[in-house]
Amino acid sequence: MPSFTDKFSNEDSFAYWPVPTEADLSTQTARNIAFKEAYQPDLPAAVRAEFANLTDAEWQARMAAVKYVLVGLNPGNMGTAGNFSNFHGNPISKDYNLGAVLYGTEVWGAFMTDLSQTVESDSSDVRITEADVKALYQHLDNLGIPKTAKVIAMHSKVRSALGKKAAQAIRSFDADAQFIYHYSYKMHSAEEYSQKSRDLLEALAK
Secondary structure, three states: OOOHHHHOOOOOEEOOOOOOOOOOOOOHHHHHHHHHHHOOOOOOHHHHHHHHOOOHHHHHHHHHOOOEEEEEOOOOOOOOOOOOOOOOOOHHHOHHHHHHHHOOOOOOOOEEEEOOOOOOOOHHHOOOOHHHHHHHHHHHHHOOOOOOOEEEEOOHHHHHHHOOHHHHOOOOOOOOOOEOOOOOOOOOOHHHHHHHHHHHHHHHOO
8 A cells, every 4th residue: 555655756755864973053054054064965863753654644644734845846967766866866966955954953854855856957948838837836735835934945046936936826936035055055155145045044934
């Protein structure tokens, strides 16, 4: 008989990363350094063990309680597929930067997924359609995530797609508030823009 976990896609995961111990986590710059040093691919073992023991009823309750959904653009070439491994892959993807921004906020532990299933590290080659947006929101519905959950875009293309009129007709989305900068920081200063993302998250939780 199918289990609840069969509903999850290869792009799905949760916002947990190894938490540095005996490290200064008092500033965003310090968290950036500490999470990079502590990073290990895959979900933390304790989280993975907890998930393995959840019953279908417990999964349903967990998803019904989701308050935030982090949405990336698409899986990169260096990522890993399935079993909640997305956003927890090769260190070259800098997933640890995302952990550093989210740690200590209400968004830590949030559900995560990608808008597109296209595997491509060059975001300029990823085309987003209305069908992608509809599929995303249908997926959230299938998982039992309430429409009150705040969707947070993690890429400018995601922000643009979810802010369009057709998308707004499905779920409301505040493009100014429900957004953080992509954690690779390819086009930005990591120190400056990780703090900006942190500020956006803390404002969203108020």
